[in-house]
Amino acid sequence: MSEIRNPILRGFCPDPCMIRTGEDYYIATSTFEWFPCVNLFHSRDLMHWEQIESPLREPGQMDLCGVPDSGGIWAPDLSWDGQYYYLLVTNVLTKKGRWYNTHNYMSRAASITGPWSKPIYLNSIGFDPSLLHDTDGKSYLVNMVNGFKGVLVQQIDRETGALLGERRKVYSGSGIGCTEGPRIYHFGDYYYLIVAEGGTGYAHCVTIARADNVFGPYETMPENPLLTSDRDDPDALQKCGHGSIVETQAGEWYLTHLCSRPDAASGCLLGRESALQRLEWHNGWPRLAGGGRFARTVWPAPAGLPAFAPAARPDRDDFDAPALAPGYAVPRAPLGAALSLTARPGWLRLTGQESLNSRHHVSLVARRQTEHEMTADTCVDFAPACPEQLAGLAYYYDAMNFYLLGKTCTEDGAAVLTLLRSDTGVIEEVCDPVPVPDGALELQLTTTPDGRGAQFRWRAGGGDWADIGPVCTTEILTDEHCRGFTGAHLGLYAHDMAGLHGYADFDWLAVCCRRPEKG
Known part of the structure; x- marks a missing residue:
């Protein structure tokens, strides 16, 4: 591929922060209630990206247990001061009602x-904190204020995290509203403040302001915003906003930003993603190359960058490696002993914990859906001892919205396969349970080319696939329906609500997402 094709990070990769160190580019994105905290991606040519290990992947680094759906880790900020990498995150513990509880943290490496x-x-004054490492050696913490009350700047000791001197409000927003995601860059004679405005929906945008002093006053760019979405074009990238800027070693400038690919009839199944736009400078202001303020889906290949060919990730994982590859996630809490790749070599073993609608300890290992048309399948070997045990394939947005195709048993011990739907927390059977034989079962999910429908299937012993239930709507897994910030995931799941430590073994997980020829 000799061009940038947007989105560059596909399927639930929102709030991108991009930096360059030498020839290497890194993007950090939000993970919300998913663990590991923060998704991290690497590239050298801005066209091909690989997911690498999360900076916050160890137990005890961040406590997400009990955070609300679409709470947890918001809008990470990644920076480099010439010696250390810095990562700032917000852990959002509540996000409804009068008060948001938003705790901000800093790590470095x-x-x-x-x-x-x-x-x-x-501090806890607002979400989306970031760091500016200025040319004089000082660093500054940049905060929005809960309630969208403006942008604050305060000097920080980047070794200790101590906040120094006066905290000053430097910007109240351009007037568009919902000012968040602030970052300050010092380019030439000016400090440039980039903020997200308009709310993280269809009116989202990137606003630019500048000042000759870090503490302002900041002047909003004429003809603001820098970037927004063409809501009259259903094929255009939508929800564009929340940007960060980087200069390549060849002197080109790029803006990475949040975007989405919604279906006009049902909403955004894939969550919010990340895209890249080329910038040019005019009269001391950044502008989209070629003019306009709407995101493009294709850009020519960047100039002067080395070739980069990350290892291709296979669609099918046979669980032969000693650890799960980057890209897998679990809700809220690391699984610890509830996950094993060694108890049965070549299989992933999940010991059942709480049910899928819990916000605490759930045995779900998932991958994000990256395209609308998708097939996922697995083989599960599970012998339920009571109806309180279940294991299978989950199609999941959050704890309140999911489909679950799982093997369980009746009160008299007969094995059955059940298809469950949770819509805003109301859990129902999609169809009558199907009697199944003992032993391993293969489970499959296929979505329609437009992503609007999902058909579940099963088979035993390599026989023919059999449908279970009708084609199910995926609308219940969209941002709009769930009023959330994540996206659809495919996962392996087990619960044991009797607390008997029942476990299920999975031979593989295959997720094949079919990328369209255009876009």
């Missing part, structure tokens, strides 16, 4: 691969 320091608490 000499290498992007770690080890990363234990997160240091900074």
